[in-house]
Each structure stands twice: as C-alpha cells, then as structure tokens.
Amino acid sequence: MTLLRTVYASAIELRTDEAYYWTWSKEVALGFLDHPPGIAWLIRFGTAIFGDTTLGVRFGGIVAMLVTQLLLADIVRRLTHDVRAVVFAVLMPEAALYYGLLMAKVAPDVAMIPFAMAMMWSLVRLAQSGDGRWWLAAGLFAGLSMLSKFTAIMFAPAVAAFLLVPDWRWRWLRSPYPYLAVLVAIAAFSPVLIWNAQHDWASFRFQGVRATANYGISLRTLGDFIGLQFGLVGFVMLPVVLTGLVLTAWRGARMREPVAILLSTAVLVPFLYFLAKSTTLRVGDTWPMFMWPVGFAAAAVNLATMAKENWSARMLSSSVFWARTAVGSGIAFVVIVFLYYVAAPWNLLGKIDPIGAEAGYEQVAARAQAALDETGATWIATTDYRTYAMMRWLFRGRVPVIEINERGRFQDFRDPGMDRIRGHAGIYVGREPDDRSSLWENIPAKREPLGEVERSWRGIRSDTYVIEKLTGWTPELSPPKDSPLFQWKVLADCLPSPGGGGSIARSASGVG
Template sequence: MTIAPDISVKPDGAERRLILFAVAIIAAMTLLRIVYASAIELRTDEAYYWTWSKEGALSFLDHPPGIAWLIRFGTAIFGDTTLGVRFGGIVSMLVTQCLLADIVRRLTHDVRAVVFVVLMPEAALYYGLLMAKVAPDVAMIPFAVAMMWSLVRVVQSGDERWWLAAGLLAGLSMLSKFTAIMFAPAVAAFLLVPDWRWRWLRNPYPYLAVLVAIAVFSPVLVWNAQHDWASFRFQGVRATANYGISLRTIGDFIGLQFGLVGFVMLPVVLTGLVLTAWRGYRTREPVGILLSTAVLVPFAYFLFKSTTLRVGDTWPMFMWPVGFAAAAVNLATMAKEGWSARMLRSSLFWAKTAVVSGIAFVVIVFLYYVAAPWNLLGKIDPIGAEAGYEQVAARAQAALDETGATWIATTDYRTYAMMRWLFRGRVPVIEINERGRFQDFRDPGLDRIKGHAGIYVGREPDDRASLWENIPAKREPLGRVERRWRGVLADTYVIERLTGWTPELSPPKDSPLFQWRVLAGEFEKRVCATRVG
C-alpha cells in the first residue's frame, strides 16, 4: 500500500458521473435516516443518554461525556425531539464518510475506490440506518476515523505535527467511549514495525501526542478520581466477566456482525483486511499495518470474549469503518499488483454485490420499522422490545391525576430514562436505587418530592425485589399496565402510590440503594429470560 503520488488531478467525465451517483445515494440515505430519527421513539439507552445531556457532570458511570455533548448539540438546534436527540448521529455519519473518502483518495487516487468506501457504510445496517440513533459509538466513530486520517497524513507528508492532531483526536475518541483504547495496538504497530521506527522513537512528537490525548481525556480522570474510579470498576466487569464457554454467545456475536455489517459485506471487509495485513506486515508498510491491525486485533478480542460473554451489539461497531477503508484500498491495490483478471472481476463483483444487497437490506429494515404494521420477530425484536413506553407513561399520568401525587419513582434506569423523557420535566422522576449512576446529577426537584405522595412505576418483578426492605415507604397498589408493540407484549409494569418517605439522592456507598447492577450479566439474564418466555 503506497501513498498516491498525485492527489490533485481532477476526475474525468465518467468519474464525475460516478461521484454524482454516489452523492445522490448518500443524500437519499441521509434523508432516510432523518425520517427514521424523527419517526421512531427513543430506545431506553438513547433516553438515558439524553438525561445526561441535561446534567453538568464531568463524566458518567457508564461512559465518558462525549455522547451527552453530541446530544446537546442536536437538541440545541431541534429541541428535545427525537430528531434533536439523534441529529448528532446523522452528522457523525456524514463526517465519517468524508474522512473515509479522503483517506482512500490519498492512498489510491482511484475514484472507484473512493465511491466504494463512502457507499460501504450505507450498505451496513448499523451505519446506513442505526447511526440515526445515539450511542457512545456514534460520538466516537468520527473522531477515531479522524485519528486514522491524521496518521495517514503523517505518512504522506512526513510532518511530525500531525502526531499532535492524532493525539487530540485520540483524546476526543476516548472522551466518547473507552473502547477507543483498543486502537492502541494498531498505533503501536504503526510506530514500531516499519523501518522508520527509530526516527519516531527519537522524536518528541509521538510522546507529546500521548500527553495531548491524556489532557483531552482528563475530565474523565478527574471525575473518576473524585468517585473512587467508578467508571473503570464498572467497565472492568465487562473486561473480566466470565460466565463459562457458550456456543450461544459465540453465535450471537458472529450473527450480529453479519446482521449489522452485512451478510456479503462482512466477508468482503474481512478478506480485504487479511490481504492488507499480509501486504503491510510483509513489506513493513505503515498504513497497511495501521488499518489492518486497528480492526483485526479488536475483532479477535471480541471473538475471544464471545466464548464466555454476550458481546453487546454496539461494542465492535467503532472498528468497522476503518475496515471499510482497508477493503476499498485493497481493491485498488490488487489491480496494481497484477492479480489475475478473473480474481479482479470476482473481487469487484462481490464488492458491488455487498453494496447493492446491503443498501437494499437497509431500506427494507427501514420500511419495516417505519411503515409496516406487523411484528415479525416477536419479543426478540430489538426495537419492539424497547417500544411502548408511551402506554406506561399515560397510565402513570392517570395515576398522578387520580391521587394527587407529585413525583415518579422507578427501580431501573431504563424505566427512569423513558419516564423522564416522556414527561420532559413536568414531573420529577427519580430512580430510587442504583444511585451510583447519578453522581453529580442536579437536584431532580426535591421541593416537589419531600412531603408529597409519589407514584412508583416498576417492571414486574422489580416490585418484589429485596431492596424494598430498605425503603420505609407505604405502598398502595393502583394497578398494572402492559407495554406492547404491534400487539406483542413486551413487559408488564406495576403502578403504586408511595407515601411517608422521601428518596435519598446520595445514600452511603455501601447502601443497596447506591450500588448499581452488574451490567455485563444482569440485563443479559433478563433478555434470555424474555426470549425463553
């Protein structure tokens, strides 16, 4: 893999038409994402991150603050609407595509490869549609790809100052999600394996880049130092949890990659990565080493972890855009390396098939969620399983009106987030347990809580959990409400009136009302129970 010697030559007529075609596809798919973002109610995690955007905390238990800032950017433009919350993801997708295009342009000077790399994300379900939802990965991806772009500029220009840009962008990536650290082996290999290693090991700029990254990441370090390193302990559960070897979790991981990246796209990308790694390490070529290692090492790690733990659907999604760049560059490089005409035709055929079939699949999924009236997946539908909270909120509002209660209590962060989102500040909402999640959060409205009755909204069987032994409130059952999506029951919630008690915002850290659930195991157990049921 080499840097294209001339990146200033203007495209000819055929190439311009190809570029215009790609722009039209991207515009149409962007409009599709805007419609999806506007039409589909927030999922529970999205609402949870939205609550963060309303706080002034330096960081949060689950993740760094980048996603909260991204949501704040969108809601500053469109208000507290589904589009406002998700707008940052739509912008992130476009920024990522521009960066991928420039990486491939600089490495190949091949318009077809550039068009291929900008259409690959459109053909992968996670990026082509689900970048319209918000998650820490969505905030991290453009910064991570920009870091790779900066390192390509190091190779292209030899200008050591690009290391500082890479450090800045690495820090911003870490400020969005901790898994950005998984690019560290790729950067280390990029620095140490090529013949230039002694030049950079004696140069201060790579070390300054590390200091810049740490400085940018420092809000998370400060917050954790103030809170017993809570985030690192929380995330450490995911890194160290071991529930025994399970073929089911391996199958879940592999199946998710095919589903979210593409049934044809995934093999195309992996093939391109393997060839890029072989080429890069054989010739000690820096960019080939960087791009391939950035994906293959995290992929191997997640594959290994999937033998004993259910890998979350979004966890590996930060790495695949770099894989798209490697696959596109590999296609252009194969043509220059003298591969047989048959092999080149086959590679081009599968690349085109991956894009066409992938975009078609994304459009079908979009139509299913936006326009179709059916639930074809039952309780395992990833959107349907978290839909229908409007029904719960309506019943809670009725209970507030009937009883004169002034606040809402929950016992899980998902219900808390959705109630807070759907009530939009009209009523104080508080999760009365797991208070460790809400360190440095503002007062939810204790003046409207203290001395007043409240309404408890809880998912069965949380209303019978042992934590109630530590709560002296008087509980009066008011009824139940079902949460359904397209006729399929997702969950049942109890509604109760609470009196004689005021929730404690900052209980002692050894209190069962402070401690958070073990995320790596608790929710997966519930999902499995739901599927079996």
C-alpha cells in the same frame, strides 16, 4: 440515505439507552458511571438546534455518519487516487445496517467513530507527509475518541505497530512528537480522569466487570457475536471486508508499509479479541462497531491496490463483483429494514425485536399520568434506569422522576426537584417483578397498589408494569456507598448464565 436516516430518527421513538443518554445531556457533570461524557455533549448539540425531540436527540448521529464518510473518502483518495475506490468507500457504510440506518440511534459509539476515523486520517497524513506535527492531531483525536467511549483504547496496538514495525521507527522514537501526542490525548481525556478520581474510579470499575467477566465456554454467545457481525455489517459485506483486511495485513507484514499495518491491525486485533471474548461473554451489539469503518477503508484501498498488482483478471473480476454485490444487497437490506420499522404494521420477530422490545412506554406514561391525577401525587419513582429514563423523556420535566436505587449512576446529577418531592405522595412505576424485590425492605414507604399496565408494540406484549402510590417517605439522593440504594447493576444482558441460557445480573458497589 441521509434523508432516510433523518426520517428514521424523527419517526421512531427513543430506545431506553437513548433516553438515558439524553438525561445525561441535561447535566453538567464531567463524567458518568457508564461512559465518558462525549455522547451527552453530542446530544446537547442536536437538542440545541431541534429541541427535545427525537430528531434533536439523534441529529448528532446523522452528522457523525457524514463526517465519517468524508474522512473515509479522503483516506482512500489519498492512498489510491482512484475515484471508484473512493465511491466504494463512501457506499460501504451505507450498505451496512449499523451505519446506513442505526447511526441515527445515538450511542457512545456514534460519538466515538468520527473522532477515531479522524485519528486514522491524521496518521495517514503523517505517513504521506512525514510531518511530525500530525502526531499531535492524532493525539487530540485519540483523546476525544476516548472521551466518547473507552473501547477506543483498542486502537492502541495498531498505533504502536504503525510506530514500531516500519523502518522509520528510530526516527519517531527519537522525535518528541509521539510523546507529545500522548500528552495531548491525556489532556483531552482529562475530564474523565478528574471525574473518576473524585468518585473512586467508578466508571473504570464498572466497565472492568465486563472486561474481566468469564462464565465458561458458550457456543451460544459465540454464535450471537458472529451472527451480529453478519447482520450489522452485511451478509456479503463482512466477508468482503475481512478478505480486504487479511490482504492488507499481508502487504503490511511483507513490505512493512505503515498505513497497511495501521489499517489492518486496527480492525483485526479488536475483532480477534471480541471473537475470543464471545466464547465466554455476550458481546454487546455496538461494542465492535467502532472498528469496521477502518475496515471499509482497508477494503476499498485493497481493491485499488489489487488492480495494480499481478492478480489474475479472473480474481480481479471476482473481487469487483463481490464488492458491488455487497453494496447493492446491503443498501437494499437497509431500505427494507427502514420500511419495516417506519411503514409496516407487523411484528415479525415477536418479543426479540430489538426496537419493539423497547417500545410502548407511552402506554406506561399515560397510566402513570392518570395515577398522578387520581391521587394528587407530585413525583414518580422507579427502580431501574430504563424506566427512569423513559419517564423523564416522556414527562419532559413536568413531574420530577427519580430512580430510588442505583444512586451510584447519578453522582453529580442536579436536584431533580426535591421541593416537589419532600412531604408529598409519589407514584411508583416498576416492571414486574421489581415490585417484589428485597430492595423494598430498605425503603420505609407505605405502598398502595393502584393497578397494572402492559407495554406492547404492534400487538406483542413486552412487559407488565405495576403502579403504586408511595407515602410517608422521601427518597435519599446520596445514600452511603455501602447502601443497597447506592449500588448499581452491571447489565444482565451482557452476561451469559453459567448454564448457557438466560442471563444473570451482577452488582458492584461504588467502592468496588
């Protein structure tokens, strides 16, 4: 399965967000508007080995999956001493589409998951040994997980319950180690705090829009969330994991067992939060993925624990059957999806295909290169971060690429090559209808239409792009924060429309 992910990582062109994170890996900033810098560092690790290739960008995700599985195996080994439970724990993520295949698709969650699992592993070691120094390790890994994605904070209720609910609470409340762990976590997370303090707390404001958005009850977004969990975790695996979590939570509540409380709360609290949030907001496909590896550990431990309790033979046999079915059917599904994207010639999902919808940028880049050759222009302009990222990825520094708006996304980015931009003509590459946006009222460039190009995948058109020549203007890299060219957009695909169909875009300025 690791070889399968490696082939996938090498064969499938980058998606737009992956290319965007790759652009971050070329910077030395302490933080970024959208997320902490962990994913940029993970990509830099891979490209240092394999260069600026698709495998280089995604290699960190392949390593992250292996580290996650090793931590899962050791957690279950320590709690059960059952080889079959350990094997089950290792195979469960292989049978879940998001982990078995899509951990090769880099995202901030990919950088966060191994650190979050390392935090859980440290707390398991703490519970078994009673050595307070494991709090310090847990604090370090907690800070590193936050340095990758803010949603790691959703493990805080589980850690608090682990500390306060068991009978040992007064021992640890009187100990300096939990408090020192908090300081260690803050120190590890400090690059994000420093960057935000220097930039009006921009990334906290950006993410705050998503966390507080509410557009009324929508059964569509609720159905999207539930369907995504079945698709990405597994149609059989999801019920198996949830059942294991509920039984683990019951044991933890009945016996005040620290690890059972930790594992069950770490998944059930975020799951219930996202479930409630999905009634008013489209929950992103990756948002809940940080928590399910902990659920895999709980489910594997639950199987071994049931065998030691007074469960009926029929119930034990049924539990083992469904666990094996979940793993077998899940791995088969992962392999089928792999073959569909790597070897099949069809597009069975049309425009909603998650890979196909972001493929075909090579066609746009080829037309942009032709326009550069025809006009003698020396740089490329875009008006959305996705096109910007893909043009930077495909041109690999041969031509300066700049997004002329949303400059709040690019604070502390290095000079893109203004000596090749200032006083020279440029090529605008924009998706229709961005070429007719009111934004252009603030840009005094002379625009000359050069043509259009379609972006398609396996015969299905996704978008049409306009190619124009720009003259008489030099873009401003650092416009005032109240300028329309500084303001960034909060992604429309995260926000449902009030009417329940389509989506709406939101804007937020750098000063909130």
